[in-house]
Amino acid sequence: MSHQYDYIEMKFPSSAEYVGLIRLTLSGIFSRVGATYDQIEDAKIAVSEAVTNAVKHAYNEDEDGNILVGFAVYSDKIEIIVSDKGQSFNYEEIKSELGPYNEDDNVNYLREGGLGLFLIDTLMDEIVVRKDPGVTISMTKYIDESQVHSDGETISNR
Amino acid sequence: MNINISTEEKKDEYIIAMSGELDVYTAPELQEVLNPIRQDGSHHVKIDLSDVSYMDSTGLGIFVGTLKDLNKHGKELRVTGVSDRILRLFEITGLRDLMHINESSEVE
Numbered sequence: 001m002s003h004q005y006d007y008i009e010m011k012f013p014s015s016a017e018y019v020g021l022i023r024l025t026l027s028g029i030f031s032r033v034g035a036t037y038d039q040i041e042d043a044k045i046a047v048s049e050a051v052t053n054a055v056k057h058a059y060n061e062d063e064d065g066n067i068l069v070g071f072a073v074y075s076d077k078i079e080i081i082v083s084d085k086g087q088s089f090n091y092e093e094i095k096s097e098l099g100p101y102n103e104d105d106n107v108n109y110l111r112e113g114g115l116g117l118f119l120i121d122t123l124m125d126e127i128v129v130r131k132d133p134g135v136t137i138s139m140t141k142y143i144d145e146s147q148v149h150s151d152g153e154t155i156s157n158r
Numbered sequence: 159m160n161i162n163i164s165t166e167e168k169k170d171e172y173i174i175a176m177s178g179e180l181d182v183y184t185a186p187e188l189q190e191v192l193n194p195i196r197q198d199g200s201h202h203v204k205i206d207l208s209d210v211s212y213m214d215s216t217g218l219g220i221f222v223g224t225l226k227d228l229n230k231h232g233k234e235l236r237v238t239g240v241s242d243r244i245l246r247l248f249e250i251t252g253l254r255d256l257m258h259i260n261e262s263s264e265v266e
Contacts, residue, residue: 019182020183023212048181049214052216119250
């Protein structure tokens, strides 16, 4: 069966020290599909904000937890999912459960979370937040196809 | 992935230079340096971001808090060496107009 995207998923301990590693991974995945420098940097901030939020709020200090980061890599976009409950999830299932972007919901969320969600919303092309169970943030960045050579070589390799 | 912070005291100003990535992991190190300076309120503060390769809302939050504390004491916060990428964050959050960014006359 053919599929339209590659799905990469990682589980990290809910600890601040891993945020940098998640950014490095993101850089690698975005570079591979020919994302521009600005697209990569925008997505790095967005994913860091989501993970920072999870590290700060998802678990009590004496509680061990995991953060799940998934990348769905399409030909023209990358969807990043950050979930603060560390169970592996079925991407198709999560995708169908994520409702449309509810502005009222997110404004409330913004008040609690400060600038983080605002930045995600500003820097990414699409964002969906689901709050039960745990918090799952799905964010999508479109990759300009003109940046990709026909052989898949990226601009950064030139 | 770490951060190095150096502090230099000049007459009425502390100059804090950082290198590395400023995020939720490294922020406590900067807080540790800034906290006594913020409470004391006897000096202006200049933060040099020339060698900071990454920053997000965690850094912005620290600058907002520092600015508030310093202003209480009539002191100023200047942020210098801000790259285009990081400047964009100050712009989209509306913070650019609230603090002195890249205004230093002593650009190295």
